[in-house]
Each structure stands twice: as C-alpha cells, then as structure tokens.
Amino acid sequence: MKIDPKSPSDLSAQIAKAIRDAIMSGALIVDERLPSEAELSEQFNVSRPTVREALKRLGAQSLIRTQRGATGGAFVNRLRFEDAYGQQITTSTLLLSMNEVSFSVACEARYALERACAPLAAERRTADHLATMRAEAHRQSQPGLTDEAFCASDVAYHRALVDAAGNPVISYQLAGAVEAMQPLMNMITFTARSRERIVDLHSQIADALEAHDGQMVDELLSALAQYTNELARSVMDARQAARQSD
Amino acid sequence: MKIDPKSPSDLSAQIAKAIRDAIMSGALIVDERLPSEAELSEQFNVSRPTVREALKRLGAQSLIRTQRGATGGAFVNRLRFEDAYGQQITTSTLLLSMNEVSFSVACEARYALERACAPLAAERRTADHLATMRAEAHRQSQPGLTDEAFCASDVAYHRALVDAAGNPVISYQLAGAVEAMQPLMNMITFTARSRERIVDLHSQIADALEAHDGQMVDELLSALAQYTNELARSVMDARQAARQSD
DNA sequence: AATTTTCATTTGTCAGACAATTAAATGTAT
DNA sequence: ATACATTTAATTGTCTGACAAATGAAAATT
Structure with a gap:
C-alpha cells in the first residue's frame, strides 16, 4: 500500500x-x-x-x-446486506431528488425491476411473505390512514413482494428503487377511490402469488404501474391548473 | 441541527x-x-x-x-449518477465476495433484472447503443483475447444493453448487478466454443434490438442466463473433481 | 482458585499552530 | 480610468502533542 x-x-x-x-x-x-x-x-x-x-x-x-x-x-468489516440497504436508500433517494427525475421515469424503473421478480416470487413465496402483504393491504384499506402512512405501507408491501423472490441480491438492488419512490409518492393525494383500486390490485397480486401464477402477477403489476402513473399525472395536471389560475 | x-x-x-x-x-x-x-x-x-x-x-x-x-x-454536492455508480459497484462487489453469494444466485439476479430492460431497450435503443454492442461482440470474437478482457468486454456489452432502455434510474440500479458479476465471471475459463456460443447470442440480441423485438430479446437473454449458469456449473464441477483426486 | 487491581494499548477528543490555496481588496503604473 | 501587480483575509489541509476513555491482559491479593 x-x-x-x-x-x-x-x-x-x-x-x-x-x-x-x-x-x-x-x-x-x-x-x-x-x-x-x-x-x-x-x-x-x-x-x-x-x-x-x-x-x-x-x-x-x-x-x-x-x-x-x-x-x-x-x-x-463483513459488509452485510442490511448495512448496505441504508446507504443504497440514501443514495437513491438523493439521486432522484437532486436530479429532477420525473415521477414517470422513477415509476417506470421501479415497476420494470419489480416485474422482474414476478416469476421468481410466484415460485418461491412463503406463507410469511403472503401474510405480510395481506396485512399491509389490509392496513391500506383502513379509512383513517394518512397519505404518508399509506405510502409507508405501500413500500412495506412492495418490499415483501420483492423479498418473496428469495434472492438477496435482488432484494438489495431493489431496496433503493422501491424506497426512493416514497418521497415522490408522498406528493400524491390518494382519494378514497384510488386507494380502493390500489388495495384491490394488491390483494389480487397476493392471490396470484398464492396460486403461483407468475404471469398474472406480471400483468397485475403492469396494471398497477399504469394506474400509479395516471394518478400522478392527474395530480400534477390539477396542480398545474391551480397554479395558472392564481 | x-x-x-x-x-x-x-x-x-x-x-x-x-x-x-x-x-x-x-x-x-x-x-x-x-x-x-x-x-x-x-x-x-x-x-x-x-x-x-x-x-x-x-x-x-x-x-x-x-x-x-x-x-x-x-x-x-449535487449527487450525480456517475458519482453514485462507483460506490454502487464497490458495495455490490464486496457484498457478493464477502457473503459467499453463489454464482447462480448472482447470475439469477443479474439476468432477471436485465430482462426487465428488454422491452424498453427494444423500443428505445439508438444506433449508438447498437454500435457499442456490436463492437464489443466483435471484440469478444477475437482469438487472442484473455479471459479477463473477455469478461470486461462482456460487462461493457451488457451495460450498453441496459443503457439502451433509456432510463437513468434503471442504468444506475443495474450498474451494481452487472459490474459486481465480473469478479465471479473471472473465475470461469472460457473455451473457444463457449465464447463462440456467447458471441452468437450477443449478436442475435443486437439483431433483435435493432428489429425492436422485445420478446425475442427476452428469450435470448433467458438462453444466455441458462448457458452462463451451465458453464459455471461445469467449471465448478471440474474443479471439485480435480480437488478430490489430489 | 477466584477475585481484584494495575497496567499497557488503542481509539476518541481537544488545543494550538503553520502551510497552501484562493478570491477579494488594495495599491501602482501606464 | 484602466490594467496589472501586491497584499490581505478567510478557509481548508496538515502537523504536533497532549489527555481522556475503553478494554483486555497481566499481576497482585485474598
């Protein structure tokens, strides 16, 4: 040296x-x-x-x-996956916020990578993973939930989905993509109807995983990606309109 | 504070x-x-x-x-994607080497995530991406190439493939998955025949991208993943046998 | 033999100093 | 007045020397 x-x-x-x-x-x-x-x-x-x-x-x-x-x-130090998660999330979050990455680009990345887990997760999901996902979906259906708590639960749900793929390397790589979306998601106001739709998709995904139907998981994730994007766009458009009418 | x-x-x-x-x-x-x-x-x-x-x-x-x-x-500091690449690669590489992640697990993660890029890359690839991929494939077909140089070129090829998806967030997240494989790949001895097979798949993938055929890219990547895994397994088996006969 | 005490090693923190760098302020000459 | 050179002040980079705190090992004591 x-x-x-x-x-x-x-x-x-x-x-x-x-x-x-x-x-x-x-x-x-x-x-x-x-x-x-x-x-x-x-x-x-x-x-x-x-x-x-x-x-x-x-x-x-x-x-x-x-x-x-x-x-x-x-x-x-033996670098552990848990240690690396934190840094990965910090870095990913700052990258998105400092480089003006649009919601749609971040969303595309997240769901593209998440869909890569679908076949593996459908094959390997355990009862634990399903239980976590169902519990989070149920929490998301509670009426009194704040938007922030809804987003936090959404992240927990998706992490369980990713972990269900049973590959620690995938879990690590996707931790950043999933968690870094949270600040962006927090900018969205979730109406009762939009929450209902999301929870419904979350439940269906859990069902498909339970049935080991990877193809169905993939399709549902695709639908969820599209719906999330539309939701974000309508929120942005509404804000834009409000700003111009000021 | x-x-x-x-x-x-x-x-x-x-x-x-x-x-x-x-x-x-x-x-x-x-x-x-x-x-x-x-x-x-x-x-x-x-x-x-x-x-x-x-x-x-x-x-x-x-x-x-x-x-x-x-x-x-x-x-x-404005955290740039290029700055984050280095850290991401360092961390990913050490995670794999220090946690005894098997070749098959790392390989599965890499190709699962890479296949997530297939539809996007088929849609958005530019002439530049194709040129880079073809140039690397050609380099890989040179007879005098060392195994290390072959692996380095393989990494460059796959990074071009990932970049072709045109999503900086995806490129960042996958930089670790792709680059961290290199030390593991370096443990493999690539015979002339196996190189030929890999280069052939690389060329076919470039063709499919050029034709905007995402489905074909996905299938070819799947084949490449399977072949790489078999190759690694046969090398490991041969080493195991050699060790026992000592 | 078990327990307590002492000790040496090592990191954690502090104080004060000087060097190197850099841009702004100042001075000087044309 | 402007262009150029000089000085100055602020700031990081580095060094020296010191003491505190933690911790395991060795020595002493019961």
Whole structure:
C-alpha cells in the first residue's frame, strides 16, 4: 500500500483509497485488523489526524469498524446486506431528488425491476411473505390512514413482494428503487377511490402469488404501474391548473 | 441541527448524521455552503478535527465537496449518477465476495433484472447503443483475447444493453448487478466454443434490438442466463473433481 | 482458585499552530 | 480610468502533542 508523496492536498483520500483497494483485492480479509493509527501514520508518513480522516471515510462506507481498548483497532468489516440497504436508500433517494427525475421515469424503473421478480416470487413465496402483504393491504384499506402512512405501507408491501423472490441480491438492488419512490409518492393525494383500486390490485397480486401464477402477477403489476402513473399525472395536471389560475 | 451531548464516543458520526439529515430533509440545498469548520466546531461544541472527521464521512458518500481558499468551504454536492455508480459497484462487489453469494444466485439476479430492460431497450435503443454492442461482440470474437478482457468486454456489452432502455434510474440500479458479476465471471475459463456460443447470442440480441423485438430479446437473454449458469456449473464441477483426486 | 487491581494499548477528543490555496481588496503604473 | 501587480483575509489541509476513555491482559491479593 503506497500513496503518491508528490500530490499533496488529499492525503486522507489517497490513504483511504489505498486501504479500500487492499480490501477489494483481497489483500486484507474480513475481520483482519489494520495496523494501529500510530503505525499507519508511520507507514504512510502522515500525522494521526490524517490517518483518522481516512479511516472515517472507510467507516462511512461500512468497510471497516473500529473498537477501542487494548486489543482494539480498525477491522475489515463483513459488509452485510442490511448495512448496505441504508446507504443504497440514501443514495437513491438523493439521486432522484437532486436530479429532477420525473415521477414517470422513477415509476417506470421501479415497476420494470419489480416485474422482474414476478416469476421468481410466484415460485418461491412463503406463507410469511403472503401474510405480510395481506396485512399491509389490509392496513391500506383502513379509512383513517394518512397519505404518508399509506405510502409507508405501500413500500412495506412492495418490499415483501420483492423479498418473496428469495434472492438477496435482488432484494438489495431493489431496496433503493422501491424506497426512493416514497418521497415522490408522498406528493400524491390518494382519494378514497384510488386507494380502493390500489388495495384491490394488491390483494389480487397476493392471490396470484398464492396460486403461483407468475404471469398474472406480471400483468397485475403492469396494471398497477399504469394506474400509479395516471394518478400522478392527474395530480400534477390539477396542480398545474391551480397554479395558472392564481 | 443538534447532537446528543450525553452519548460520547461517536461525536463525528453524530455530526455527520445531523448534517446528512439536514441535506436529505431539504434544510440544506444543493450548492449551499456549510458553515466553516471553525464555525461548525463552535456550533456543535467540538474541536475542529472532530468536525473534519464528520465532513470526511460525508465526502466519502459524495454528499459534500470541499474547496480551499477565501471563498472556499464545504458545499452540498449535487449527487450525480456517475458519482453514485462507483460506490454502487464497490458495495455490490464486496457484498457478493464477502457473503459467499453463489454464482447462480448472482447470475439469477443479474439476468432477471436485465430482462426487465428488454422491452424498453427494444423500443428505445439508438444506433449508438447498437454500435457499442456490436463492437464489443466483435471484440469478444477475437482469438487472442484473455479471459479477463473477455469478461470486461462482456460487462461493457451488457451495460450498453441496459443503457439502451433509456432510463437513468434503471442504468444506475443495474450498474451494481452487472459490474459486481465480473469478479465471479473471472473465475470461469472460457473455451473457444463457449465464447463462440456467447458471441452468437450477443449478436442475435443486437439483431433483435435493432428489429425492436422485445420478446425475442427476452428469450435470448433467458438462453444466455441458462448457458452462463451451465458453464459455471461445469467449471465448478471440474474443479471439485480435480480437488478430490489430489 | 477466584477475585481484584494495575497496567499497557488503542481509539476518541481537544488545543494550538503553520502551510497552501484562493478570491477579494488594495495599491501602482501606464 | 484602466490594467496589472501586491497584499490581505478567510478557509481548508496538515502537523504536533497532549489527555481522556475503553478494554483486555497481566499481576497482585485474598
């Protein structure tokens, strides 16, 4: 692990990169202890605060964890799917909000990817998945529910659907696509009628999954995608009209 | 923005979280300048190195950028898809390698998600996408190519396919799934015959895209997924046998 | 042998300093 | 007055040295 002594003004980034590369190449393995901060600062010929900044960078990516005390130090972290979910969701959410991604583009992505789960989910869904989906659908049919709670339940429903595919890699990749939609969905006002329609589709999807009918799940998801898009468009149009009449 | 003064021993993480929350809630907007490190250390009642550690954490997630000089400081960064790709790929790759995700599970995820792009890509592919895919397929047919270069070209081919769907959110989400497969693919030895078969499928997929035949693309991807899986299995079996005969 | 105490190691935090960079303010000459 | 050079102030980048807090291991005590 070496850093370029010629280019200054980014030492902690260079050190972080060197260690990150070592982890990714397998030179440092899971649970292996890094040298202490004092040793690292000697090796890289920089001060301890600089080393610490580098370690914090790696910690922010969950690549290492630190522990105080005599046998403490920085250890290569086993990156778990649960750890990665959070970062994935944060990044996806910010990407959508900062790049003015339209509702329709985000919606298209979400449902396209979700439909990819349909055949697998129809094959592998367990009673647990069905129970979660049915419970969320029932919650969504409660009259007093706020729009925000409705959206949160919608996300929980769809995550159960994705998890039903029984592939952790798919679950991870789609966590971002599903969760990042929530802020966009929150901009929609759901009328009683539109909720009824959505809950109906949710129930039908659960039925189709129970019957192991992947084709039907796919069609229902397609219908749900279309309906969601229409709903968003009508809300946007109404707002546009209201703005112009001001 | 407040931090809990009672719980010590994670001040920089708490400060990073406070600022991150402010960005995600919209309290800090893109390109807005944060207070200087000196001001932040006063506000949070911590030392400047602690503030700096917090800022480095945020920098590692591309949430802020810093600039030196009189009008410098830390600014809320507009998170771009290109910035997010790198992190996404790093995280996905490590997730697969550290959690002993089998080739078949990763492969299933990749092709399931990729097939979700088929109808969109068939509809929207441009001449550029087709040209890239054909160029990579041609490169893959060169006899002298190393296995690693073959895999790299395979990744480039599939990224072009994904990009052809014309949805940046999909491209982002799938970057991880596609790129993270590369280390796993690199474990496979591609014979001349298997390369021929793969290149043939790649060419046929390009043809189907050109003809706007989404159904055909889907079927070809399915065939490619199955073939890749068989190939990996035969390699694994051969290694297993060789190991037992030692 | 079990328990308590001491100790060494390591991370977490702080204070203060100087270097490097950068843009604005100031001064100077044409 | 304008163009150019100089100074200045603000800010991040880095270093040094120090102490606090946590923690496991070793030593001492019962």
